[in-house]
Amino acid sequence: MTIGPAGRPLLAGEGLVREAGRRRILDVERVEAREGEILALLGPNGAGKTTLLHALSLLRPADSGVVSFAGFAGRDAARALRRRSAFVFQRPHMWDGPVRWNLELGLAAQGRPRHGVEEMARALGLERLLGAPARTLSAGEAQRVALGRALLLDPDVLFMDEPTANLDAAARTALREDLDRLGRSRARSLVLATHDRSEAFYLADRVVVLREGRVVQAGTPAELFENPADPFIASVTGAELALRGVVEEGEDGLLRVATDGGGPLLVAVGRAAAGRNVRISYRPEDLLLSRDAPAGSARNRFRGRIAEVRSLGALVRVRLDAPLEAVAVVTRAAADELRLTAGEEVWIQVKATALHAFEI
Amino acid sequence: MNPFAEAWELLTAGDLYVRDVVLSSLSISGSALVLATLISVPIGVAVGLMRFRGRTPVVALLNTGLALPPVVVGLAVYLLLSRSGPLGALGLLYSPAAMVLAQVFLAGPYIAAVTLAAVQGIPDDVLLQARGLGASRARALWLHVREARWSLVTAVAAGFGAIVSEVGAAMIVGGNILGRTRVMTTTIVLEARRGNFGVAVALGMVLLAIALAVNLGLLAVARGRARTGAAAGGARLPPVTS
Numbered sequence: 069m070t071i072g073p074a075g076r077p078l079l080a081g082e083g084l085v086r087e088a089g090r091r092r093i094l095d096v097e098r099v100e101a102r103e104g105e106i107l108a109l110l111g112p113n114g115a116g117k118t119t120l121l122h123a124l125s126l127l128r129p130a131d132s133g134v135v136s137f138a139g140f141a142g143r144d145a146a147r148a149l150r151r152r153s154a155f156v157f158q159r160p161h162m163w164d165g166p167v168r169w170n171l172e173l174g175l176a177a178q179g180r181p182r183h184g185v186e187e188m189a190r191a192l193g194l195e196r197l198l199g200a201p202a203r204t205l206s207a208g209e210a211q212r213v214a215l216g217r218a219l220l221l222d223p224d225v226l227f228m229d230e231p232t233a234n235l236d237a238a239a240r241t242a243l244r245e246d247l248d249r250l251g252r253s254r255a256r257s258l259v260l261a262t263h264d265r266s267e268a269f270y271l272a273d274r275v276v277v278l279r280e281g282r283v284v285q286a287g288t289p290a291e292l293f294e295n296p297a298d299p300f301i302a303s304v305t306g307a308e309l310a311l312r313g314v315v316e317e318g319e320d321g322l323l324r325v326a327t328d329g330g331g332p333l334l335v336a337v338g339r340a341a342a343g344r345n346v347r348i349s350y351r352p353e354d355l356l357l358s359r360d361a362p363a364g365s366a367r368n369r370f371r372g373r374i375a376e377v378r379s380l381g382a383l384v385r386v387r388l389d390a391p392l393e394a395v396a397v398v399t400r401a402a403a404d405e406l407r408l409t410a411g412e413e414v415w416i417q418v419k420a421t422a423l424h425a426f427e428i
Numbered sequence: 429m430n431p432f433a434e435a436w437e438l439l440t441a442g443d444l445y446v447r448d449v450v451l452s453s454l455s456i457s458g459s460a461l462v463l464a465t466l467i468s469v470p471i472g473v474a475v476g477l478m479r480f481r482g483r484t485p486v487v488a489l490l491n492t493g494l495a496l497p498p499v500v501v502g503l504a505v506y507l508l509l510s511r512s513g514p515l516g517a518l519g520l521l522y523s524p525a526a527m528v529l530a531q532v533f534l535a536g537p538y539i540a541a542v543t544l545a546a547v548q549g550i551p552d553d554v555l556l557q558a559r560g561l562g563a564s565r566a567r568a569l570w571l572h573v574r575e576a577r578w579s580l581v582t583a584v585a586a587g588f589g590a591i592v593s594e595v596g597a598a599m600i601v602g603g604n605i606l607g608r609t610r611v612m613t614t615t616i617v618l619e620a621r622r623g624n625f626g627v628a629v630a631l632g633m634v635l636l637a638i639a640l641a642v643n644l645g646l647l648a649v650a651r652g653r654a655r656t657g658a659a660a661g662g663a664r665l666p667p668v669t670s
Contacts (some may be wrong), residue, residue: 127556155560174561221562251587357447380464 075103078257079225084123086281094119094130094281101225106251106258108272110265110304116281117261124259125227138224151178154223156355160214160232162202167194167213170202186214192246192395196343207307208239215246215417219254226255230262244270245355269293281375295337299426302349306425308395311348315340315425323425327392334367338425346425355396356421357386358415359406369417377408384408388416434626435633448628451609456524457592460531465584468536472543474574477555490544491655493537498530501599509601520652522603527611530597537589541588546579547572585642593635 073284077100086094091278092114101107101124107116122128124134126146137145138152164172171189172182189195192212202213209400211231218226231247232240248271249257262268268275269289276286285297296302299309313327323335325346333348340346356362362369377391384403386396398406406414419420438446475486507513509521509529520526550572558568595613602609605617612631617629646654 125560127559148563150559150562154562155557157553157557157560163559163571164577173558173571177561179569217561227560265505267611267614 071412077101077261078103079124079135081120081124081130081135082133084130084135085121086119086130087124092281094123096120096123096133097282099124099276099283099286101257101259102274103256106271108267108268108275109259109261109278110263110264110275111278114280115263117263117278120278121155121227121229121259121261124385125149125153125225125419127155128199134355138408149225152224153227154218154221154225155227156211156214156218156229156231158233160210160211162205162210165200166198166204167200167205168198170213171198171220173215174221176295178221180221184220188220191250192216193242199223206239208235208243211235211239211243212246215243215250219250222254224256226251226258228258228260230265231260232262232264240267244351247271256427263273264286265304269305277304292331295336296349296424299347299349299428302424302426307351309347310426311350312393313346315344315346317342322420331370331391333423334420335423335425336420337423338427339423340427345428347428348424349424350394350418350422352385352395352397354418355394355407356417357396357402357406358396358417358420360415361414362417368420369415372416373413374410376410377403392416392427415420429626430624431629434664435630437635438626440528440628443627443630445499446627446634448607452524452607452609453592453613456609456611457531457588459524460528460591461535461584463528464535464539464587466619468540468545469531469663470539472540473547475540476544477569487531487544489543490537494541496534496537497596498534498594499596499600500599501533502530505533505597505601521592521601522605522609524602524609526601527609530552530601531579531591532592534539534594534597535591538590539580539583539587542583543576544616545578546576549579550575570600578649581645585646589639589642592638599620605645 072231074195080098081096081222083095084099085092090148099120109120111117119128123130123133124135126149129135134141136383137146137149140148163173166188168185170302171185171194175182186198187413191200192215194209194216195207197338202210205213211234215231229248232243235243244267259270260271272289273285274293275289277284277292279300285292285301292305293299296305296307297361311327311333313325313333316324316326318324318334323338323340325333325335325348327333327348335348370391372388372392374386376387378387379400380397382400383397384400386403386408388394388396395415396414398408408414413423443613472490475483475490505526505592506521508515509518509526511521520529554575555568555572558571559565593613595617598609598614599617602611602614604610604614610618612635616628616631619625619631647663
């Protein structure tokens with residue numbers, strides 16, 4: 069019962085629709101979690117991630133649609149899922165009692181022997197807290213207890229709803245690592261709802277991007293990252309969408325785009341006819357900055373003025389405002405070496421393959 | 429003789445009259461409390477968790493029960509059990525059973541209303557989180573209600589304090605019959621009128637002692653809960669039934 073190379077579908081939802089009043093908050097044709105994979109449901113707040121997670125787990129079934137699990141459908145699927153899945157909530161409830169009892173709770177609730185609690189506590193760094201009142205735990209500790217009591221069930225499917233959303237950076241990192249290590253070893257499949265793309269890309273084998281209750285793209289993190297279907301997905305996957313322009317012509321399979329206020333850019337990814345308005349997305353880390361004119365074959369190179377330099381910890385965010393508005397992210401070492409300061413000019417270069425054009 | 433000195437003497441000597449009255453009181457109010465708890469806790473839980481048409485008037489009715497005047501309850505039960513009343517044929521008027529019935533009507537709404545408030549005070553998704561760990565519906569419900577257990581203990585204890593010290597309903601439906609329906613409160617009224625202040629004070633002291641004991645018990649529960657995080661004692665699930 070471990071997550072390894074993805075296999076056949078273990079859990080699938082088809083035609084899942086849910087309405088709140090007159091508003092359709094979920095409308096998913098098909099989504100499936102395969103055996104041996106971590107599937108992330110990624111989207112902004114209100115995208116329908118939790119609703120879909122509840123519908124798939126049958127905790128709060130959709131108004132219509134079918135969920136099948138391990139060859140079962142209907143009531144049989146609900147019965148099987150109750151016994152063979154576990155759900156970790158965004159704000160896990162700590163029952164009034166010690167940590168040990170909270171860890172045992174899933175096993176006790178199913179009338180199963182309470183084995184493996186100490187080992188799980190050790191694996192999650194909770195062994196010293198076993199006798200402590202669960203209500204006195206920090207958010208990170210409580211989330212680890214919630215993960216532990218779910219994993220003790222050795223679930224076929226582990227559902228997790230924004231498990232790191234309420235944690236500080238250190239606790240978030242620790243829980244992600246626990247999830248990657250223990251989740252993969254104790255569950256056959258893991259379905260994770262998150263609004264955090266770094267979490268989705270770090271953990272997931274496949275990502276389903278949701279917007280307004282609908283699936284807008286599904287694929288591996290690399291597929292989404294390299295080939296976002298539209299500007300929304302590009303932004304969800306971390307691209308900047310600051311550049312606007314008009315397609316002048318195609319050139320060697322590339323688009324030549326005249327940008328607002330700047331020179332022409334060559335864009336390798338995207339389809340748009342000449343004369344159409346487009347938005348160009350790029351990842352800030354793909355913009356290369358230099359003091360001297362860059363050598364080499366990159367055709368997208370121009371000078372720009374630095375408007376702002378802001379520290380992000382190990383990285384530095386550089387905002388450029390002339391002639392193009394753009395954002396670059398460089399390492400702190402590079403920023404120090406280039407002595408980047410507001411008001412100065414630098415050379416910017418970006419490969420055509422790092423740019424995506426979307427018709428608007 | 430000083431009534432306080434006389435009361436102390438009666439209590440320390442284990443006066444039979446005082447003892448019988450105290451035991452009658454505890455027996456009647458204890459029975460009423462058990463029945464009221466068995467009926468009212470499920471009602472409070474159901475109304476607290478379920479959403480149904482007409483719920484608001486039901487909640488208002490339960491809350492009104494918190495302020496039910498004992499005399500009015502006594503009168504209603506009297507009319508119910510009197511010879512010409514709907515249950516007159518049972519011949520229960522002026523019996524301990526009649527007093528138990530009246531006290532159930534007094535404590536019941538109180539326990540139900542506090543249960544309702546306690547259950548509503550628990551986060552909505554606790555039931556769902558229990559289901560998410562594979563609990564059956566019944567067990568998830570138990571895990572939800574379990575979170576309110578300390579509030580329920582308080583409600584039941586307060587309910588007991590209220591019925592053991594009420595006099596209006598006990599007088600009307602019980603009739604204050606010696607050896608049968610004479611309880612502490614009705615005896616205090618009777619003996620004070622007769623000028624037997626020693627007996628009245630002795631029973632008053634017992635009532636105060638009961639109230640004190642109930643409160644000390646609740647305090648001990650609260651302290652133990654704060655110290656252990658309400659730990660070990662409650663950490664047992666009922667046996668698996670499904």
